[in-house]
Amino acid sequence: MTTDDGDEPLVCAEGLATHYTTADGILDRLLGRGETVRAVDGVDLELHAGETVGLVGESGCGKTTLGRTLVGLLEPAAGSVTYRGTDLTACSRGALRELRSEIQYVFQDPLSSLNPQLTVAESIGEALAVHDVVPPARRDERVWELLETVGLQADYATRYPHELSGGQRQRIGIARALAVEPEVLICDEPVSALDGSVQAGILNLLADLQDQFGLSYLLITHDLSVVEHLADRVAVMYLGRFVETGTTAEVFATPSHPYTEALLSAIPEPDPRWDGDRVVLEGAAPSPTDIPPGCPFHTRCPRVLPPAASDLGDDEFRAVMALRTRLSDADADAGLAALLPRGDDHTADPAALRDAYDIPRQLSDPDADDALADALEAAADGNLEATRTRLASAFETPCETTEPVLTPGSASHPIACHRFDDRFTGDTDAAESGTRSTDK
Numbered sequence: 001m002t003t004d005d006g007d008e009p010l011v012c013a014e015g016l017a018t019h020y021t022t023a024d025g026i027l028d029r030l031l032g033r034g035e036t037v038r039a040v041d042g043v044d045l046e047l048h049a050g051e052t053v054g055l056v057g058e059s060g061c062g063k064t065t066l067g068r069t070l071v072g073l074l075e076p077a078a079g080s081v082t083y084r085g086t087d088l089t090a091c092s093r094g095a096l097r098e099l100r101s102e103i104q105y106v107f108q109d110p111l112s113s114l115n116p117q118l119t120v121a122e123s124i125g126e127a128l129a130v131h132d133v134v135p136p137a138r139r140d141e142r143v144w145e146l147l148e149t150v151g152l153q154a155d156y157a158t159r160y161p162h163e164l165s166g167g168q169r170q171r172i173g174i175a176r177a178l179a180v181e182p183e184v185l186i187c188d189e190p191v192s193a194l195d196g197s198v199q200a201g202i203l204n205l206l207a208d209l210q211d212q213f214g215l216s217y218l219l220i221t222h223d224l225s226v227v228e229h230l231a232d233r234v235a236v237m238y239l240g241r242f243v244e245t246g247t248t249a250e251v252f253a254t255p256s257h258p259y260t261e262a263l264l265s266a267i268p269e270p271d272p273r274w275d276g277d278r279v280v281l282e283g284a285a286p287s288p289t290d291i292p293p294g295c296p297f298h299t300r301c302p303r304v305l306p307p308a309a310s311d312l313g314d315d316e317f318r319a320v321m322a323l324r325t326r327l328s329d330a331d332a333d334a335g336l337a338a339l340l341p342r343g344d345d346h347t348a349d350p351a352a353l354r355d356a357y358d359i360p361r362q363l364s365d366p367d368a369d370d371a372l373a374d375a376l377e378a379a380a381d382g383n384l385e386a387t388r389t390r391l392a393s394a395f396e397t398p399c400e401t402t403e404p405v406l407t408p409g410s411a412s413h414p415i416a417c418h419r420f421d422d423r424f425t426g427d428t429d430a431a432e433s434g435t436r437s438t439d440k
């Protein structure tokens with residue numbers, strides 16, 4: 001995600017990918033056993049001086065992995081991270097050490113990131129010593145200053161983490177990050193482990209520190225209301241990729257990717273400006289070891305595009321897609337048997353599958369209905385492969401064949417969705433203006 005203000009970004013990631021392997025142990029790795037977890041899968045991001053970018057998405061979409069890669073805790077599999085134009089993935093160890101102090105990480109759970117054996121002064125002092133920020137004789141004084149900066153009195157210096165509340169521990173985590181005088185903080189769910197009123201205190205502290213020191217934040221959170229209050233820009237992440245980015249005002253006023261719509265509509269007290277329908281996503285996100293082809297969101301997308309040649313309505317096509325997704329599961333055989341109970345005559349009724357997936361008994365497009373009827377007959381005969389093939393040939397969507405790219409709907413609000421691509425909608429105006437081509 002980029003801005004068009006012409007400023008050189010502080011942090012810039014290009015084509016960034018970070019993978020894990022599920023292989024256990026060296027032998028598995030040598031033998032190539034295990035699968036690749038594509039946790040971050042090609043992300044471009046710019047963070048400018050003094051701004052806050054909110055990174056949002058469901059659990060497991062890759063937010064923490066991206067944050068840790070930016071700060072150098074994880075090695076990227078591809079792409080680059082630059083800080084003030086210097087490539088962090090290609091510079092010497094010494095230079096890297098210097099530069100890395102400019103980007104600090106604030107962890108979600110300060111209890112696990114603070115050493116329980118160290119007092120607050122020792123924890124913060126350790127950060128001061130590692131980066132040689134102040135002479136040893138000045139360290140205590142600097143610790144007291146940092147405590148004051150994060151709203152704690154100097155006598156907290158002698159306490160241990162277990163003697164502090166959650167909010168106080170988070171303040172120490174922030175003081176520790178500030179000790180090395182960074183320009184950028186990656187704040188990973190900084191308040192999600194805290195109670196409501198304590199959360200507000202930490203969020204206000206982050207806002208005050210930004211004003212005071214001109215800090216830039218990457219704010220990782222699954223809580224969109226936090227982002228709405230603090231972030232200048234937002235990146236919405238799904239299965240390791242950005243699906244929509246833009247200024248916070250744009251993304252909240254006109255959320256355009258169906259995934260963003262679903263996330264926004266799930267905020268407990270919907271934004272007063274949000275006038276769309278509640279969008280409920282079915283099922284969990286697919287595994288990043290097996291990212292669906294085309295648009296990674298198509299298996300859950302409430303607005304998946306029907307094939308160009310069909311006259312199907314969105315809802316009926318979505319229902320057929322839900323059935324196709326279920327039948328592509330590894331355990332689809334067992335699922336089919338459960339959904340197609342056999343009667344006394346040992347035959348199964350294909351209509352039971354339509355009912356189970358809210359597919360109308362008669363689709364609005366007669367050709368599509370014939371194809372579906374054939375496929376369901378094959379399912380009733382227990383022929384899963386024939387069912388899949390028939391459904392795939394009649395109901396293939398561009399969303400499963402073509403990967404959408406994050407292209408400008410408007411220059412500052414790009415969206416990776418075929419609904420904004422006139423090749424698939426025939427709606428040139430929608431593609432150019434970035435407005436939705438169908439009603440909410």
Ligand SMILES: Nc1ncnc2c1ncn2[C@@H]1O[C@H](COP(=O)(O)OP(=O)(O)OP(=O)(O)O)[C@@H](O)[C@H]1O
Pocket residue numbers: 020021022037039057058059060061062063064065066222288
């Ligand atoms: N060390 C690891 N080894 C293998 N897979 C991992 C590892 N760490 C994370 N993953 C996987 O990578 C994907 C992205 O995880 P990540 O923690 O970055 O997501 P997240 O959006 O930050 O989620 P959460 O909000 O739950 O922290 C997930 O599928 C996760 O299971």
